[in-house]
Amino acid sequence: MTRLDTQPSRPQFHVEVPAARRPAVEAMLRDIAYVLHLTQRVKAEIVAEREEREAARLAPAATAV
Numbered sequence: 001m002t003r004l005d006t007q008p009s010r011p012q013f014h015v016e017v018p019a020a021r022r023p024a025v026e027a028m029l030r031d032i033a034y035v036l037h038l039t040q041r042v043k044a045e046i047v048a049e050r051e052e053r054e055a056a057r058l059a060p061a062a063t064a065v
Helices: 023-064
Strands: none
Touching: none
């Protein structure tokens, strides 16, 4: 059975939190945010093009009725 200490002498899972993020981490987060932004823009363009194609395809059928 695992022993649970109320005040462990050697905290095994404690991780020091840096006062400020490292520049490499900041750069990586900026890159991820930029890629996410581009992905959202491309998705919006694809959806808009698909809607235009569907509207153009359905428009002649709607006028023929």
